[in-house]
Amino acid sequence: EAQVTQNPRYLITVTGKKLTVTCSQNMNHEYMSWYRQDPGLGLRQIYYSMNVEVTDKGDVPEGYKVSRKEKRNFPLILESPSPNQTSLYFCASSYKGSRILNTEAFFGQGTRLTVV
Amino acid sequence: AQKVTQAQTEISVVEKEDVTLDCVYETRDTTYYLFWYKQPPSGELVFLIRRNSFDEQNEISGRYSWNFQKSTSSFNFTITASQVVDSAVYFCALSEVSGSARQLTFGSGTQLTVLP
Numbered sequence: 001e002a003q004v005t006q007n008p009r010y011l012i013t014v015t016g017k018k019l020t021v022t023c024s025q026n027m028n029h030e031y032m033s034w035y036r037q038d039p040g041l042g043l044r045q046i047y048y049s050m051n052v053e054v055t056d057k058g059d060v061p062e063g064y065k066v067s068r069k070e071k072r073n074f075p076l077i078l079e080s081p082s083p084n085q086t087s088l089y090f091c092a093s094s095y096k097g098s099r100i101l102n103t104e105a106f107f108g109q110g111t112r113l114t115v116v
Numbered sequence: 117a118q119k120v121t122q123a124q125t126e127i128s129v130v131e132k133e134d135v136t137l138d139c140v141y142e143t144r145d146t147t148y149y150l151f152w153y154k155q156p157p158s159g160e161l162v163f164l165i166r167r168n169s170f171d172e173q174n175e176i177s178g179r180y181s182w183n184f185q186k187s188t189s190s191f192n193f194t195i196t197a198s199q200v201v202d203s204a205v206y207f208c209a210l211s212e213v214s215g216s217a218r219q220l221t222f223g224s225g226t227q228l229t230v231l232p
Contacts, residue, residue: 033219033220035222040125040224041224042120042122042207042222042223042224042225043207043209043222044222045219045220045221048219058219059219059221088159090161092161092220103166104151104163104166105151105163105220106163107160107161109159109160110159110160
């Protein structure tokens, strides 16, 4: 079954304690990205990756890191989480397209993160 | 300025009513793609439709229809004879090539509640 898998689904952590949210896809997609969803703001892109070892900042990258060492995995790293990073996070993957994202994105189930 | 505007934050209708969700976008690209996604109360994001900038034909899929008008930069979504199961947050999204970034930009979403 084609899917994007995020873990964990729920996480409560304390300020400053490093954490990683994993994301894995089994569709051989080149493009992967991370979004955060906040009330009234929709989904905002944090980072994206065009392919292995190619990553770039989205609209709200501050406080986050990513890596793309393998095509299937795209972990999101919060080195020193703060309460303003409390949010619902989604990982997504899609085919890259030649110049533009022209196919549907497949989303993970979401990770609800609370930083206290 | 927002690239994707969903001015209706919340809409409430009674079952069997028709409802239209508005989406207005902004881009300087001539080639772009527009998407609609549904987020039911369970939280996952479900792809509904994709439309490219060169195809202005309206589309109908069962009770769902989409009206794409480049002249007004709008891509509106209509649900005919709404049902309680249509209750969800609906997101409009834009894919474009802007500089070196290939991103999927979401609107802030419209919460649709269909009352029995």
